[in-house]
Amino acid sequence: MYSMGVLPSYWRAGVGSSMxxxxxxxxxxxxxxxxxxxxxxxxxxxxxxxKKFDFK
Known part of the structure; x- marks a missing residue:
């Protein structure tokens, strides 16, 4: 995967974490x-x- 993004209207809704x-x-x-x-x-x-996923 090269890139990932979440539309602003879905920010803080757990979409990025799920993806x-x-x-x-x-x-x-x-x-x-x-x-x-x-x-x-x-x-x-x-x-x-x-950071939440323990990446450093």
């Missing part, structure tokens, strides 16, 4: 053992989402 959970589960099912994230330093919402 990320699905992606991670699909990757695990396909034996992917490494995920690399790149997030703009000003995108605090994305940063907090990834």
């Amino acid at each position: 990320l959970t699905k992606c991670i589960n699909d990757m695990m099912d396909n034996n992917v053992n490494e995920i690399i994230l790149d997030v703009h330093s000003k995108n605090k919402s994305a940063y907090e989402l990834y």
Whole structure:
């Protein structure tokens, strides 16, 4: 996957968490053992989402 985004009208509704959970589960099912994230330093919402999933 190259990119993920959520429309503003769906922010803070758990949509991003659901999408990320699905992606991670699909990757695990396909034996992917490494995920690399790149997030703009000003995108605090994305940063907090990834932190919630224990990404560092």
